[in-house]
Amino acid sequence: MNFKEAYSKKIELIDNYITIHLDSKYGEVSPELAEAMKYSVLNGGKRLRSILCIEICQMLGGSVARALPFAAAIEMIHAYSLVHDDLPAMDNSDMRRGMPSCHKKYGEAMGILCGDALLNAAYELISESCEDASTVEALFCIASAAGAQGMIDGQVIDLNVAATNECDLKLLTKLIELKTMALIRASILTGACIANCDEKIMGDMNEFAYHLGLAFQVRDDFEDIDEDSAECGDSPNFVNFLGASKAKEMLETHASSSANILKKYENSEFLSQLHSFLFD
Amino acid sequence: MNFKEAYSKKIELIDNYITIHLDSKYGEVSPELAEAMKYSVLNGGKRLRSILCIEICQMLGGSVARALPFAAAIEMIHAYSLVHDDLPAMDNSDMRRGMPSCHKKYGEAMGILCGDALLNAAYELISESCEDASTVEALFCIASAAGAQGMIDGQVIDLNVAATNECDLKLLTKLIELKTMALIRASILTGACIANCDEKIMGDMNEFAYHLGLAFQVRDDFEDIDEDSAECGDSPNFVNFLGASKAKEMLETHASSSANILKKYENSEFLSQLHSFLFD
Numbered sequence: 422m423n424f425k426e427a428y429s430k431k432i433e434l435i436d437n438y439i440t441i442h443l444d445s446k447y448g449e450v451s452p453e454l455a456e457a458m459k460y461s462v463l464n465g466g467k468r469l470r471s472i473l474c475i476e477i478c479q480m481l482g483g484s485v486a487r488a489l490p491f492a493a494a495i496e497m498i499h500a501y502s503l504v505h506d507d508l509p510a511m512d513n514s515d516m517r518r519g520m521p522s523c524h525k526k527y528g529e530a531m532g533i534l535c536g537d538a539l540l541n542a543a544y545e546l547i548s549e550s551c552e553d554a555s556t557v558e559a560l561f562c563i564a565s566a567a568g569a570q571g572m573i574d575g576q577v578i579d580l581n582v583a584a585t586n587e588c589d590l591k592l593l594t595k596l597i598e599l600k601t602m603a604l605i606r607a608s609i610l611t612g613a614c615i616a617n618c619d620e621k622i623m624g625d626m627n628e629f630a631y632h633l634g635l636a637f638q639v640r641d642d643f644e645d646i647d648e649d650s651a652e653c654g655d656s657p658n659f660v661n662f663l664g665a666s667k668a669k670e671m672l673e674t675h676a677s678s679s680a681n682i683l684k685k686y687e688n689s690e691f692l693s694q695l696h697s698f699l700f701d
Numbered sequence: 702m703n704f705k706e707a708y709s710k711k712i713e714l715i716d717n718y719i720t721i722h723l724d725s726k727y728g729e730v731s732p733e734l735a736e737a738m739k740y741s742v743l744n745g746g747k748r749l750r751s752i753l754c755i756e757i758c759q760m761l762g763g764s765v766a767r768a769l770p771f772a773a774a775i776e777m778i779h780a781y782s783l784v785h786d787d788l789p790a791m792d793n794s795d796m797r798r799g800m801p802s803c804h805k806k807y808g809e810a811m812g813i814l815c816g817d818a819l820l821n822a823a824y825e826l827i828s829e830s831c832e833d834a835s836t837v838e839a840l841f842c843i844a845s846a847a848g849a850q851g852m853i854d855g856q857v858i859d860l861n862v863a864a865t866n867e868c869d870l871k872l873l874t875k876l877i878e879l880k881t882m883a884l885i886r887a888s889i890l891t892g893a894c895i896a897n898c899d900e901k902i903m904g905d906m907n908e909f910a911y912h913l914g915l916a917f918q919v920r921d922d923f924e925d926i927d928e929d930s931a932e933c934g935d936s937p938n939f940v941n942f943l944g945a946s947k948a949k950e951m952l953e954t955h956a957s958s959s960a961n962i963l964k965k966y967e968n969s970e971f972l973s974q975l976h977s978f979l980f981d
Contacts, residue, residue: 446850447849449850450849450850450854450857451854451858451861454849454857501817508813510808511810511813528790529790530791530860531857533785533788533790533813534785534857536817537781537785537820537853538848538849538853540817540820540821541853542848544824544844547844548841549841551831551837557828557832557837560824560828560831564821564825568818568821568824568825569730569735569821570726570727573734573821577730577731577733577811578731
């Protein structure tokens, strides 16, 4: 099986797991709520976070079956944050991945409630899967990343930057560390927690997450600029802060640092291929 | 110490715990986010849910110190639900407990994010306090009540009822069971979980929660009608569905059933006084 086929299979694994979970758990709730939840989380995402979680867990000798509910919970948290970010009072986005955003399709009240429901559903799923110290550690790791010290403060800073038009490289880095990197890091560390790895390996995974998260963001910034140079010329990102040449250097440095950490580990074949797919 | 002094002391215990926790945990986040979180949760609430949680735990021989973080988490979930319910797309309430509602004071985007942050903060706090099967069971109990099968579906049904003006007694009962009673029940069962009680006692507590929750709602309905008869004559509640006389009978039946369960337990003095304070 080549990489793209393997990657598709993993996306299918995650999406099937989420579908079956939502159908069985929320089959009896108000139909429009259940439908909005599925619409918002099963919308063709790349599943990078959840795949990192299960692959890191597997690379470190842990069980994919044990990591899967945590990986699915992380995707639900990612989906909730997009639903709320799209709301009129926030980024006011009518579209998400080529389809009407949740509030555009189901109304603003349902956008708020569906986001709330997805965030809470993540913790419901985790609560069913907490069974020992390592899974409680994974819960802690996810909850810290998703909260006011992580993603939510990232969104607050983002809105402040958009309102004031004031941003420097230090603030941009903080914004990205909270808004994007915190949940990517939590995905990786959750996989490591569930594999019960020691502190030294946890240190490596932390470093891997840092470099991968930054490389991923700069890559995204280049893609945004390719897609819509007019709009993204205004909003602060690494490419327009550093210039294309320095940003490319930054991307290469962090991509190569994260690749080097993977090379130290056996059974990292799929992750290395994913890394090449993203950055080569 | 008389009952009112004892009750005030318990409110102070909860409020101090929440204040210290929020200050120490979120001291470094964007100041307006930290401020909005404190504003929304420390606003003179009666702390009924958290006090039920710690008092039930204590009555059943459990530790107040172990119950306290869960009780505080329940108050944060209650507060988040009010912040989001008040938003313009939902109930559009400018005031909450005699003060401007969160989004009125901090803007709509912050209303959404502050609610998200409080919901997530509840799980962050719980994740720090999960240490054994009984605390994981408490987490499960809280997460189930707060989610799409509980409070959130209650709010969806409430909005549908308001939009369509269609409601019968069966739907009203379901709405109340989800929107109000689910978290009250979770507060009581969380206290029981943390006290490690057996299935028989858990059955009693479930029944206690059912009767107390219903009695509490009917009492609230009478208070709403006293406060603003014009407005509440329109929105469905037990008093205008059943008429004052039958609703009073319903209140008395459920209040007395819940009081009778308490009587079976030693160390229920404070809870019995609280019960009399609410219903006599």
